[in-house]
Amino acid sequence: MTDVLQVDPTAPDPELIARAAECLRAGGLVAFPTETVYGLGAHALDRRAVQRVFAAKERPATDPLIVHVAAVDDIASLVAEVPRAARDLAARFWPGPLTMVLRRSELVPDEVTAGLDTVAIRVPSHPIAQALLQSARLPIAAPSANRFSKPSPTRAAHVLADLRGRIDLIVDGGPTSVGLESTVLDLAHQPPTVLRPGAIDAATLRSILPDVRLRSSPAERGTTGMPAPGMLPKHYAPATPLTLFEGDRASAIAEIVESARRHRERGQSVAILAFGEDLEQLRALRAQLVDLGSEGDPPAVASRLYAALREGDELGVDVLLVRNITTDHPLSMAIQDRLRRAASPVPLPPSP
Ligand code: TXA
Ligand code: MG
Numbered sequence: 001m002t003d004v005l006q007v008d009p010t011a012p013d014p015e016l017i018a019r020a021a022e023c024l025r026a027g028g029l030v031a032f033p034t035e036t037v038y039g040l041g042a043h044a045l046d047r048r049a050v051q052r053v054f055a056a057k058e059r060p061a062t063d064p065l066i067v068h069v070a071a072v073d074d075i076a077s078l079v080a081e082v083p084r085a086a087r088d089l090a091a092r093f094w095p096g097p098l099t100m101v102l103r104r105s106e107l108v109p110d111e112v113t114a115g116l117d118t119v120a121i122r123v124p125s126h127p128i129a130q131a132l133l134q135s136a137r138l139p140i141a142a143p144s145a146n147r148f149s150k151p152s153p154t155r156a157a158h159v160l161a162d163l164r165g166r167i168d169l170i171v172d173g174g175p176t177s178v179g180l181e182s183t184v185l186d187l188a189h190q191p192p193t194v195l196r197p198g199a200i201d202a203a204t205l206r207s208i209l210p211d212v213r214l215r216s217s218p219a220e221r222g223t224t225g226m227p228a229p230g231m232l233p234k235h236y237a238p239a240t241p242l243t244l245f246e247g248d249r250a251s252a253i254a255e256i257v258e259s260a261r262r263h264r265e266r267g268q269s270v271a272i273l274a275f276g277e278d279l280e281q282l283r284a285l286r287a288q289l290v291d292l293g294s295e296g297d298p299p300a301v302a303s304r305l306y307a308a309l310r311e312g313d314e315l316g317v318d319v320l321l322v323r324n325i326t327t328d329h330p331l332s333m334a335i336q337d338r339l340r341r342a343a344s345p346v347p348l349p350p351s352p
Contacts, residue, residue, distance in 0.1 A: 002164050004156065009033065009173040012131040020171050021136035024049075028168035029056055031145040031159045032132055034124040036097045036178045036198070037152040037306070038159050039068065039142030040167060041132070050111040050141050056166040059148040064114040065141040066099050066182070067121050070133035075121050077107055078139060086187055088208050095125035097182040097199040112141050118188040128173040144181060145170075149237060151306040151342070154179050158310060179303035180334050185212070197337050199302070201330040237342050238313040242273075242320040244343035249295075252323035253278055259321055260285050268318035273308050275301070275325075288315055292322075298331040305335060309342055 005016045020030050027049040030041045040057065042049035044067045054061055069075055072090040075082060080103035089100065104119035113119050124130065133140060144152035147162040156172035163170075183198030183205070191211045194202050205212045243259060245252040260270045264286075271288040275295040282289060290312050293300040312320045322343075325335045 002160070002167055002170060004160070004170045004172050006172050007128055009126070009128055012128050012173070014131070014135070016171070017128070017131045017135045020132055020169055021138075023169050024132075024136045024138060024140060027052075029053060029166075030132075030169045030171065031153075031156075031163065031167055032128055032142075032171040033126050033156075033173040033176050034068075034129045034142075035126045035176060036124075036180060036182050037154055037176055038145040038156065038170075039066075039124075039129070039140075040145035040159075040163070041068070041140040041142040043136075044068075044112055044139040044141035045107065045109065047109045047111050050109060053141065053143065054111075056163055057143060057146070057148050059143065061111070062114050063143075063148075064116055064120060065112050065143050066184075067108070067112060067119055068124055068129065068133060068140045068142050069121060070130060071095075071123060074139065075102075078105055078119055078121060079103060080105055083187060085192065085209050089185070089187075089205070090123070092208050093200055094123040095130065096123070097125075097178055098122065098205075099182045099184045099196075101184065101186040101188050101195070103188050118186075120184060122182055126173070126176070128171055132171070151238060151309045152181055154303065154306045158306070161310075175303070175307075177303060178299075179305060180331075180338060183334075197334040199331060199334065201333060204330060237344070238309045238320065240271075240313050240315075240317060240320050241344040242309075242312070242322060242342050244339050245321070245323040247324075249278075249323070249326055253281060256282070256321050256323060257285060260287050263319050269316075271312055271315045271317040271320050273312055273320060273322040275323075278323075287321075288317060290315075295325055295327055298325060298327050298329040298335060301325060302331050302335055305338060 007016050042053045099120050099122040101118050101120045108119045145159045146153050153159045154176045178199045183200045184196035186193045194214050202214050245255045263270045273290045274282050275292050290308050293304045
């Protein structure tokens with residue numbers, strides 16, 4: 001049985017939070033909102049609890065988890081050392097959507113780190129996540145609360161759809177605000193490298209740490225030499241094949257129109273994940289449309305993206321079509337990255 005607790009995100013009820021914290025202390029699995037996506041939390045120092053996370057998600061044991069703590073002062077026992085750069089970044093970006101990969105201490109179980117000599121750590125800012133961490137007084141290991149290979153959950157309903165009956169509790173605090181997972185920055189190796197783009201972009205990180213570099217996206221790099229399977233290109237895919245069209249707005253729309261026509265000639269049903277600006281033009285296509293929000297408002301697109309991918313999947317069509325965001329914005333790279341990972345490598349059907 002999975003219980004659902006409705007908790008007001010602006011003023012989390014201490015009694016409900018205490019119940020969730022008690023469940024975590026006892027080795028239970030609790031899904032809770034963070035500012036990025038819902039996490040599936042477990043006592044990070046309890047090997048059995050962590051093993052249950054992998055089982056519930058059907059996640060390969062080779063994919064390490066992020067450990068969440070209430071404040072930067074709580075990381076000392078989890079890491080071998082706190083480098084100066086980590087302190088500076090924490091002062092500026094914690095609590096918030098930044099995960100730092102640091103050298104681990106002996107305390108952190110191998111189950112959490114997948115046997116690596118590093119551990120990923122984050123201080124979330126969501127009031128429910130904060131209240132839970134403070135009440136439980138534990139480091140909480142929490143991957144996104146989705147089944148492995150499904151889009152990350154940005155609402156409690158997504159968690160229920162994927163994990164009902166597999167976890168003990170869901171703290172429902174409404175939709176998450178950022179909508180994409182945290183920026184993952186590796187500080188354990190030189191130079192410091194962004195392993196996963198997120199809401200805090202590289203340019204912003206460089207204002208604190210000038211030598212931060214970007215790792216080329218796995219979707220562009222092929223499948224070799226990845227340090228963590230969580231970075232696999234297929235990680236966020238909907239079940240329905242999704243074709244992504246890149247390039248400038250006009251040519252990407254033209255390609256979508258052409259692709260929809262070809263699929264329909266083959267008797268295949270089509271849905272388009274469309275930016276608000278494109279809806280008018282695409283309505284003529286007789287394809288189902290899922291609104292991604294305005295391309296001019298990347299934060300709105302980010303917060304809707306995973307829900308839109310799930311909605312697209314639920315339409316039961318043969319193919320989904322989408323174009324990439326072209327807006328110049330700190331969030332655009334993270335949105336482009338998630339769309340590339342969600343897209344199938346399947347090429348367009350050839351002209352008949
Ligand atoms: O926003 C987020 O980060 C959310 C919320 C719940 O905090 N969590 C999340 O966790 O997205 P997950 O497990 O879905 O993604 C964690 C990512 C994976 O890509 C994993 O490979 C990487 O972090 N990671 C974890 N530990 C690592 C390590 N020691 N070295 C390199 N990458 C690591
Ligand atoms: Mg995940």
